[in-house]
Amino acid sequence: MIKKLFLCLLFCLWTSSLVAQGVYEEGSDGEVNYNPCGKNGKQRDGLTAFYQYKFNASYKDLNEEETKYFLRILGMTFNDLGSQWNSDIVNVRVFKSSTYDSYAFISSWLFQNFLEGRPLVELYCIKELPDGASALFIKADSIEQFLGKPYSQVGVE
Secondary structure (H helix, E strand, C coil): CHHHHHHHHHHHHHHHHHHHCCCCEECCCCCEECCCCCCCCCEHHHHHHHHHHHHCEEEEECCHHHHHHHHHHCCCCECCCCCCECCCCCEEEEEEECCCCEEEEEEEEEEEEEECCEEEEEEEEEECCCCCCCCEEEEHHHHHHHHCCCHHHCCCC
């Protein structure tokens, strides 16, 4: 019985190490990071939960057209072939807080890990802004000017 339990435990550890392969990266300081979202492990859903809890925030995701507009505002342009953005951002989430008079924008890229050709792990990782911040804050009275439409129309297709 103990042998079976021990073998089961070893098998579980072995399979988890297989899944984790390719998930770590070595930082510039030689330290190994085991989170696909990098050294600080900033995950979109974790940050979303934090904003909802700490700031009583609700959110909307920008649709594809609005995301492209957002990327244009940030200075992202098409590549030389004119077919793809020079960015790995696939999602932009806008938070509205009942306690603050501003909106927070976070952008994220998608990490995927596959097993037998099917996605095993899909994780949205925060894409930091050029200044290193995780979020862009826009005052409530400037949101319509910034996005070209009011928050109530954001994400509506």
